[in-house]
Amino acid sequence: MPDVIIPGPAGRIEGKYSPGKGETPPIALILHAHPLGGGHMENVSSLMMYDIFRKRGFATLRFNFRGVGRSEGTYDQGLGELSDAATALDWIQTYNGNAPFSWVAGHSFGAWIGMQLLMRRPEVAGFISVAPPTNMYDFTFLAPCPASGLIVHGSDDRIVPADDMERVMSKVRAQKGIDIRRQIEPGAGHMFTNHMEQLEKRIETYLDERLPIVFRERATD
Template sequence: MPDVIIPGPAGRLEGRYSPSEDPTAPVALILHAHPLGGGHMENPLVEMMYDSFRKRNFATLRFNFRGVGRSQGSYDQGLGELSDAATVLDWVQGYNATARYCWVAGHSFGAWVGMQLLMRRPEIAGFVSVAPPTNMYDFTFLAPCPASGIIVHGGADKIVPADDVERVMSKVRVQKGIEIKRDIIPDANHLFTEHLPELERRMNTYLDERIPLVEKERSERQITGKR
């Protein structure tokens, strides 16, 4: 799990990277919560998501957005942070040029950035969004959503009420064959303070179900392409 320093748009970006022994292994990028709200890559929730993909032999990377930890620069209203995420994805793909596909996972602000990134990067085949801040940011850019994924929210979230997430995400259009699963953990707050094991269980259940389908869909496309 080596520390890495990545040249970013506003200076160096601090990260943690776990390479895979498989040169064709997929890539996973993990994004933390709001930089001005105490979000950082060492948060237990972020580490849990990182470990979930690492244990599945993904080439996995988490990093601090600009202005957090040893990352240079300062908060940039989400625009710079999206550029940070795109730059870091480029970096990890540079070391994994034969990766089969990518996943992105994020918490709160990081979920918003991650879902913007998947709209711009067709190689992203799946996503995990935990407590997306639908009452703080516009999600109409998901028009339509190009990849399947899961949204997990806390039923006792006082920062982003679960009803608001449901209202916004129920209106999101998706491409043909794409499904966004929505899952609520009762009594969990925005940080899943007392419910991290349950969040991990539900996330892992989804990944165990979804990743084999992604692999199957990829194989079928390759076969069709050969024809």
């Protein structure tokens, strides 16, 4: 897991990168929770999702948004952070130019950024969104959503109630053949404290089912 410094739009971006396996590994980009709420690339959820994709042979990158850790700049209400994510994806693609597809995975604020990114980047073939902050940010940009993915939310989330996530995400339109799967983890809060193993299992189970389909689809493109 080499440390990397990526030239970003607000200065350097601090990251951790794991090269993929084989000659043409897919790419995974991991996005952490809110920078002003203690989010950083070493959060337990970020580490867990990073390891999931790394162990599956993905070229995997997690990084700190601007103003976090050794990343330069200051918090920018999501606009700059989206630019950071796009820059990080560009960076990992320079080292994996033959990647068949990319995935984004994010927690809370990172989920919001990741879902915006997939709307702008057709190479993103799937997403994992943990506790998307549907009561804090506008998600109407998903019109229609171009990639299938998994949303996992805690039933006891007091920051973003599960009912609010269901209300917003149930109305999201998707392109033909796209499936946005929503799952509720009983007893889990916004940060999934004491429920990280259950969250990991849900993500692993979903990827076991979904990735073979994505590989087949991209092989025939």
